[in-house]
Amino acid sequence: MNQTDLVNACLKNDKVAQKQLFEAFYGKLAYIAQRYCKNNAQAEILTLNGFKHLFSILNQFKIHEGLTLEDFLKNEFIVYAVNYIKDIRSEYYVASTVKAVEHKSKTYDLFLDHQLIDFRNIKPEILLKSIQDLVPSQRLIFNLYVIDNYSLTQASELLDTSEQSIKSNLEKARFNLQKQIETTLKNSTNEQPV
Numbered sequence: 001m002n003q004t005d006l007v008n009a010c011l012k013n014d015k016v017a018q019k020q021l022f023e024a025f026y027g028k029l030a031y032i033a034q035r036y037c038k039n040n041a042q043a044e045i046l047t048l049n050g051f052k053h054l055f056s057i058l059n060q061f062k063i064h065e066g067l068t069l070e071d072f073l074k075n076e077f078i079v080y081a082v083n084y085i086k087d088i089r090s091e092y093y094v095a096s097t098v099k100a101v102e103h104k105s106k107t108y109d110l111f112l113d114h115q116l117i118d119f120r121n122i123k124p125e126i127l128l129k130s131i132q133d134l135v136p137s138q139r140l141i142f143n144l145y146v147i148d149n150y151s152l153t154q155a156s157e158l159l160d161t162s163e164q165s166i167k168s169n170l171e172k173a174r175f176n177l178q179k180q181i182e183t184t185l186k187n188s189t190n191e192q193p194v
Contacts, residue, residue, distance in 0.1 A: 003068065131177065
């Protein structure tokens with residue numbers, strides 16, 4: 001069944017076609033949800049609600065000429081994910097306004113050896129966990145700009161904030177992600193048996 005036939009069947013509430021669409025894209029969209037959410041439980045809720053949303057707007061797919069079904073679903077899901085995280089007002093607002101506290105004891109120096117971490121050599125589960133540990137405002141912009149290739153202008157429009165704020169959160173996200181990965185790597189090497 002080609003894309004158009006699959007979409008048309010889904011629009012006619014064909015349960016077999018809807019199941020086929022769900023199974024074809026569940027893994028890809030669930031991974032996007034994991035990157036945008038703080039944990040797997042929140043990602044699962046986002047994925048299921050996101051699919052409901054996608055089925056409700058599937059009729060708009062025909063409007064986007066030249067766009068594959070996969071690209072349409074991915075783009076719409078990312079917009080839905082951003083709005084979903086922003087709608088969790090208490091988490092988003094509080095995490096975005098928390099100020100860093102200076103610690104008296106220094107446990108490690110992030111750039112001690114003046115080398116940045118090569119993200120291509122990081123295990124995917126460590127990278128995913130480190131992204132999930134970012135505060136929501138940083139997690140959103142990191143995903144949008146770095147992973148999903150949105151421009152700063154597109155990200156600022158989607159997040160309803162200034163480009164300067166986007167740039168600031170992006171730099172904080174990069175620093176915090178680097179720090180989180182370094183901590184995880186140090187802990188994993190300290191735990192390995194001798």
